[in-house]
Amino acid sequence: MIAAAEPSEALPLTERTRVLLPGVYAWMLTVGLPVMARGVRTGPRLTAAGALVALLLALSIVGQRLAIARLLGIYVFVLCSALTWALLGSDLSPAHLDRVRTALGTLGWVLYAFGWGRVRTLPEAGELRIAPGAPLVPRSRLHARAMPIVAFAVCTALVCEGLAFRVDRPEHAVLAHGAAVACALLVLSAGSRIALAQGTRVELASPAQRLNAVALRGALLALLFGLGLVWAALR
Amino acid sequence: MGRVANAVNIVLFVAAAAAFVLGLRALGDRRDVQALYFLLVGAIALRSATDMLRPRSSNR
Numbered sequence: 001m002i003a004a005a006e007p008s009e010a011l012p013l014t015e016r017t018r019v020l021l022p023g024v025y026a027w028m029l030t031v032g033l034p035v036m037a038r039g040v041r042t043g044p045r046l047t048a049a050g051a052l053v054a055l056l057l058a059l060s061i062v063g064q065r066l067a068i069a070r071l072l073g074i075y076v077f078v079l080c081s082a083l084t085w086a087l088l089g090s091d092l093s094p095a096h097l098d099r100v101r102t103a104l105g106t107l108g109w110v111l112y113a114f115g116w117g118r119v120r121t122l123p124e125a126g127e128l129r130i131a132p133g134a135p136l137v138p139r140s141r142l143h144a145r146a147m148p149i150v151a152f153a154v155c156t157a158l159v160c161e162g163l164a165f166r167v168d169r170p171e172h173a174v175l176a177h178g179a180a181v182a183c184a185l186l187v188l189s190a191g192s193r194i195a196l197a198q199g200t201r202v203e204l205a206s207p208a209q210r211l212n213a214v215a216l217r218g219a220l221l222a223l224l225f226g227l228g229l230v231w232a233a234l235r
Numbered sequence: 236m237g238r239v240a241n242a243v244n245i246v247l248f249v250a251a252a253a254a255f256v257l258g259l260r261a262l263g264d265r266r267d268v269q270a271l272y273f274l275l276v277g278a279i280a281l282r283s284a285t286d287m288l289r290p291r292s293s294n295r
Contacts, residue, residue, distance in 0.1 A: 149245070156252040163256065166263030176262050179274065183255040186278075190285050194248050197288050198241070205289055207240040214247070214283040221250075221283070224276050 016059045019073065019115035023055045026108030029101055031081045034088055044087040051080035074116060143199030153191025157184035244287045251280035 027048075034040070035048040058073025085092055164180035167173040197204060204210065254277030261270035 149248075152249070152252070156256060159256055160259055163259035163263060166260070168263075169265070172262060172267075176259060179262070180259055183259065183274075183277070186281055187252050187255065190248060190251070190281050193285060193288050194244060197244075204287075207237045210240040210287045210289075211243065213286045213289070214243070217279055217283040217286070221276065221279055224272070224279070228272060228276075 016062065019062075019112065020055070020059050022108050022111035022115050023059075023073070023077070024052070026105055026112050027052055027055065027077075027081065029105035029108055031084050033101070034092055035084060037091065040088065040091060044084045047080045047084040047087060051077050051084065054080060070116070142195070145198045146195035149191055149195040149198070153187050153195075156187045156191075160184045160187070240287065244284055247280050247284035247287070251277045251284060253277075254280060 031048045031051060035045045054072045054076040058069040058071075058077070062069035062073070160180045160183045164173070164176040167176040205213070254273045258270045258273030258277060261267075261273060
């Protein structure tokens with residue numbers, strides 16, 4: 001008699017533990033302990049128990065049904081935990097919270113989120129998962145122009161971040177900081193791509209195609225530049 | 236021709252970076268319309284600069 005084989009897609013214990021331990025830790029500190037206090041009604045205790053059951057159930061089926069496991073382990077678990085906090089009401093007010101426990105609980109939730117991020121479906125034996133795209137280029141020395149471009153991008157990003165602190169109006173300051181972060185990230189991302197494209201063996205489109213790709217936006221930029229000049233002259 | 240494309244690429248990138256800086260500076264000086272103008276110009280210029288970096292299509 002041949003013993004029933006273990007499902008090939010079953011996740012190893014370490015993968016489950018990576019979610020289970022932080023999840024239970026976060027649940028215990030931020031959900032379990034508050035509902036175990038005296039005088040707490042049945043409703044929060046039921047939702048807290050539901051959260052824990054959902055997490056354990058999710059980890060028991062994560063190897064076979066990843067979508068359902070994610071639904072239970074992420075959505076149901078977080079929803080039940082949030083419902084518990086809502087039902088606890090004033091029992092969970094900042095005055096009753098232990099700061100150290102809250103900070104450790106936050107860390108637990110962060111680890112729990114990272115743990116779910118690592119859980120993935122394993123490919124079947126012999127299954128090839130090759131994403132289409134441009135061929136990868138082997139490592140090579142950077143072009144001489146690359147470093148100045150990167151340095152310029154880094155300096156621009158820092159200047160953008162610094163300029164946001166000049167905005168003194170509260171509402172506009174929030175917008176300025178958001179815009180500064182976005183600008184800095186965009187400039188760094190584009191700068192690194194442009195720097196890597198200098199003199200490397202990446203096969204870019206032909207120069208004519210590259211110039212044609214920006215023809216429409218170039219015209220739009222020229223129009224905006226003209227409008228800006230007219231506006232500046234009229235002021 | 237390739238050098239021209241590279242030069243245009245870098246000019247667009249520098250223009251975008253300068254526009255972002257000018258936009259944030261204008262926001263600090265309470266010139267909101269100018270800030271929006273420069274941020275818009277910067278976004279278009281940066282998008283143009285990155286669009287020029289698309290690799291050669293493999294199915295052609």
